Amino acid sequence: MTRSTLHEGWRLRAVGGPVPDTLAGRDVPARVPGSTHLDLLAAGLIADPYLDRNEADLTWMHRVDWRYTTEFQAAGPGAGERVELVFDGIDTVGAVAVNGHLLGETANMHRSYRFDVREALREGRNELTVTLGSALAHAERAEARLGWRQRAYPHPYNAIRKMACSFGWDWGPDLQTAGIWKPVRLVRWDTARLTRVHPLVTVDADGTGRVEVHLTVDRATDRDYTAMVTVGDHTERMPVPGDTARLTVLVPDARLWWPVGYGGQPRYELTVTLLADGEPVDVDRRRIGFRTIAVDTEPDGDGTPFTFVVNGTRVFAKGANWIPDDHLLTRVTPARLARRIDQAVGANMNMLRVWGGGIYETDDFYDACDERGVLVWQDFPFSCAFYAEEEPLRGEVEAEARENVTRLVARPSLVLWNGNNENLPAYTDWAGWRESLDGRSWGLGYYTGLLPGLLATLDPTRPYAPGSPYSPGDLPPNDAQHGTRHEWDVWNMLDYTHYRDEIPRFCAEFGFQGPPTWATLTRWIRDRPLTPTAPAFLLHQKAHDGNGKLDRGLAPHLPVPDDFEQWHWATQLNQARAVAFGVEHFRSWWPRTAGALVWQLNDCWPVTSWAAVDSDERPKPLYYALRHAFAPRLLTVQPREGRPILVAVNDHDQPWTGTVHGTRQSLTGDILAASTLPLAVAPRSVALLDLTDDLLTPADPGGEVLVAAVGGVRVVHQFVEDREFAYHPTPCTAEVTPVTGGYRVDVRATSYVRDLALLVDKVAPDAVVDDMLVSLLAGETHTFTVATTATLADPAALRQHRVLRSANAAARAG
Template structure:
């Protein structure tokens, strides 16, 4: 049961007993009880700030009877964030960290019969504001919009340039009473390497030996044991091989833990300033995306939703997801999905875009949460590396934190001393990098594109997206461009009448600084804004996709000098104008389809006066590339070895040029920007056939059609399409498979606003 415990709570809710779900948070319980409107809709976010400024008490009355066990613990997997835990009126402990697990000994407190558990949460927002006042001026920079760095809580929960400001409180992960005798297994960390050996380290509460078994091979000892599993097959990231997983069984006389492990070795190649990921000694060109919490209330995200998002990554030809440091350490289900499906995980420690104090009690909290995270996650083969923080070393340099902080700490000791020491002690075979971005040579700027990792945000903030071509990065771990969510998602959440660019509800769902103006600035050199809001929505979605596609084509054309890119971002946590490829309702935006194309294993790219043919697959390829222009076509043959790149001259000619191949994703370069060459209104024929799951739409071009997309969500919010961002040269056809529920008017599938292209912005 949930009750308010103080603060600016409305009289209709103050003192009221509210059913509580665990895992959950106050917002979700109030929403389920019908006591608040959905914070995702309209301007509701701003009407609900009182929740984050209030105190809340969870309580549970339960019966317990002696089960013969000698030890009873209250095991809390996640408490958000600052709370007092009491059983039968006795204080068990105080907590102040969302990111770690807690255990409380219930000896002499748990009684046979009736018991009462209470957890009372303070306002995290009031705590950080009070701490900021105590510390005084100058504040630790930057505060965005609250001083989130003063408490160990998810940074984006305080609001971000894509996230809403809903400061939560609650029991956000499972809680249980665990009873045991003798010896309890408190942690298992397995390092299973490509040489088919595994080091299994076990932390025990109590004395005794343990036995570890993998694939029939066992060893018994204390602390750690070594196993040689000659029969083990190697675990590989997707497109490089299979993902065999083996049960690791760890047993004592009193306890048993089962984990799944995969045998693989991960290394980082830093030679000459490179940032190259090697798995089992083989280079892996990274095609990835940044991952944020998939819901502003992460307790609502279950295995099915995680699987759907990982499917989004896989079907967009990605092989890595970066769990960004302003969010959370994800649920075990996320890492299990990545283990099973061959998606590498770049795991940030939870620091982002701010100066973090190194003094107590935060230093000890950081140490405890880092050890807890490594204990929990170290056995997952999908985790490729640990990263100390997001952008903090970079911002320390560029934003002159030393002057602003006047000698106060900002987190450097975490990234360069504490965190690497914990990784070295607990996860010896996995690489660690102090920050993203980061340069190996300390004399270089931390965001030097020629050394290590870089973030390219000059494009979104200041420059036209064609400026991506001015960079030659070794590895891009963040870059991106904004666009609105799907029409069905936007109109579910935004109800301005009429819909307009400066509508208050739309602006409430645009969190980026000067975001609408940046969208307009980024659009102007490339596409017309259109005649109305409907056209603006299509044009800005299209421009987002074209911008990121342009950047990735350029980065891939630099291979092997460039070893990968991680786009910002895969997913959203609510309906918002953002950088995401998949919006807050799970709808794939045009950007997603562009990523599916440019992240393909095999692709041909027009780069300057060259064709760059890339075969990032395990099989060699001999193929023909057709170079097509309005005035004719020419064939180019190419032989590509496995994991290879080949450059060849682009045949000369004028006007637009397209690359076509049966085995390679193609490319199209126009004679100029669409806005300059004034693409004509599309001339095409369409045909619709009924299928078992919906409809098949066939489009045949009579002239060049650029970036053809189909948006069935405009007819039915749950409808999906298998492809988009398709350009057709004269005479070419494309088919779109549309999945719908029931029947719809098929003629709606053949005209705007459902069927759209860059051309029709000019018609």
């Protein structure tokens, strides 16, 4: 068997639709894998769609048809030889031809295509063309045939199997990409090939790892075929008399794969070899991990839990939702994905939810999660819309689900299949949506019939949920006491303190907006002056009334500044505060609440959004707040029965013991009250500690803080909001020292300073600080380490007011 990639020599031409004069009749060099936007950008024919207001200038591309063309040399088909053209992914509506012979058509971005090319292939030079029609026009035609169905955004993304957010979202651009977005190759064989390798990986009760491999063979000749399966140093063989076979390999005392923070991530090499007359003719290799996975949904006294159980251990899911890491997908490299997953782990996360408005992620993504112990909750690609269940859409849904379940079935990191994002509450709760159907199908048959039916056969090894949010039976899908919940009243309507109104069993989405880092913002948005209402800034704010919600969310806590740079810091700080407030509330209710997945980890372009890491890969203040709030050991002050108490969260395999030292003190460090509390928190548990009255009764609520600390873990609690607090305007001093790889910034507090941050990207675009949102009591010091390749002409810039920020300054910036 030979496999030859066909990635060279491609040309792109616009062949239909509103083609600009500058492009008409013109061939452009093209990259495969790639996209039309990237090809035109490389040729200098369009401006960068992420810059300023350029996105709005490219709407003509929505309705253009494109043709990719290349030539390749090949030998003609031999007698009995199979020759196939394989596309791992086409975006989206395509017609594939070789030498003018139409091989087939495509209409699904989420699956691969394989074409028999024997009749079209000739000796020597061959021409391959892929003609791509407008996805928008295709979706409109499909909608006209299948009937209009409600969706959250204007374009009919629900009528085509394409990344939904390609048509725009409340954090993403409306670019509607097109291209050959995954590899393409010519495959030749004349004996047999493995058409499907389907390993089901489980662990027996006695600790034996079990790998049950289902395989399908496509034969070109009748030979004596044998399948050989090797897991580590354990091998089994069996004849393959027909087109299918099933082999089981047992691995005694298998080493278990664990989530990060719970153990290691050992993996085993799995090799499946097809032999003909004893000689190998095809091989499939992958790495697997042994672990058990379940979700506890057994009703209890509080409702219906939703608790992940890995290897028999109950896990609090600390994590975030994941969207495509670049809207122009082919720019997302394995190295970029590894950096992003490392950032998730660096923020003490153990789970990412691959959200249903994006894609089934690439193997590189799951490789990174497997290696690092990051649990993956995988949505099927349905989001915020009703979907027709009739053909041809139904057949495409089934084809993509079969392919991707088979592709991902052996991934140890993948712990949940989820039917959709928010389509169930759209039907039950969203005003006018159900009524708009007028009897038409809306997707329920996918979530309760087709998908679980496929999984029962293709992947019985892991749990499935019909949707997110989801509550069992006839309960409202977003019921806080049952199953999973999305909390969006906070941000849309309510102040973030209202996170405490509900105690969800598992919060799969919640979040608060903030702008990107300063370097990212000013690189991509060049309005002068920069204001929240400047045209380009507004184009990069996709949420309905987003800036209004930012200001209304800020006002109860901090003044809303008139100066843009101060507003930028204040809204970033408020985003960090809001989400950390929610995380700490949810964690304090473990095991009743069993998960907190923040919306969202990452961005796909430069935008004001809910992300913790912006599109230029820079961590926002929110990122550091999540690192603190998701720390393995956490102290937080929470209300219980009308009284503040101290909650100690121990997400660790070892007990947490010691003495809590509590003080109430002035901003200058005078101790006004003190007490000690014994601490003993079992592994993976939460303890509630009563605080003495003298710690909780300040004489001057705006000038005192409550401090509780044990073993290097501390909480500083204020009795009033920042805007009512008597912050000292200049509460600290700082010194900057050059060190290898960057700079050291030593800060000394002369008065209480809250949420110290170094916005180092303002000084050097590549600079990263090791921590942020650090609070110091009077007399305390802290050292920040700044990593950068830049040599600063004036290192003192790192302690300038616009770089060294705090809540003290924000509270006085009105």
